[in-house]
Amino acid sequence: MGDDGRGTRSMSEPSAPALDARTAALVRFAAARDARVPGLWIEELLLQSMLVVGYPLALMAFGTWRGLGAPVEGDGAEDLAHADWEAWAARGAVVCREVYGRAYHKLLVNLRALHPALEDLVLVDAYGKVIGRPGLDLKRRELCTIATTAVLGTADQLHSHLRGALNTGAEPKEIEAVLALVDGDLDPELRQSAHHQWADVKKRKL
Secondary structure, three states: OOEOOOOOEOOOOOOOOOOOHHHHHHHHHHHHHHOOOOHHHHHHHHHHHHHHHOHHHHHHHHHHHHHOOOOOOOOOOOOOOOOOHHHHHHHHHHHHHHHHHHHHHHHHHHHHHHOOOHHHHHHHHHHHHHHOOOOOOHHHHHHHHHHHHHHHOOHHHHHHHHHHHHHOOOOHHHHHHHHHHHHHHOOHHHHHHHHHHHHHHHHHHO
């Protein structure tokens, strides 16, 4: 957009975005309350975010959520003071198998190759304690994980959870809607990577 000689900018050049990417993301998060998204869903998603972005960013997200006036809902969907660790392990295996489908056993082999402790950490801590909680359904968890991994640029995990969303009942159009929703938060390289991963999953799965 050029100057038209009067100190104004002509309409031939597109204007800069009104909101920077971080502010836009914050606004979308805040809008969740206006959209009547159940608070329990959001709290479960924030707990799950610790698995993807780590404790520091997850704690900041919880701080933002509380800053919007969201009440603390006790232990939410499930008490964390769980005495039966074997039940967590069993639930984790069931949930992880549902997400990974035919790739489940390959996942376990790969985890053991990386470190012997990782299999239990993933099955018990991630899928048993957190992802298997009843407060948010598995399909919505996978769709949200697609958004997170696309923004983080973790291509292998994005590929896995694109498949996971299909395995847990998401329609291709729902996945494409998620990718469209985060498109503005992706730089050209991340955008190309996300679309490449989705194209590969569609070729293999559909």
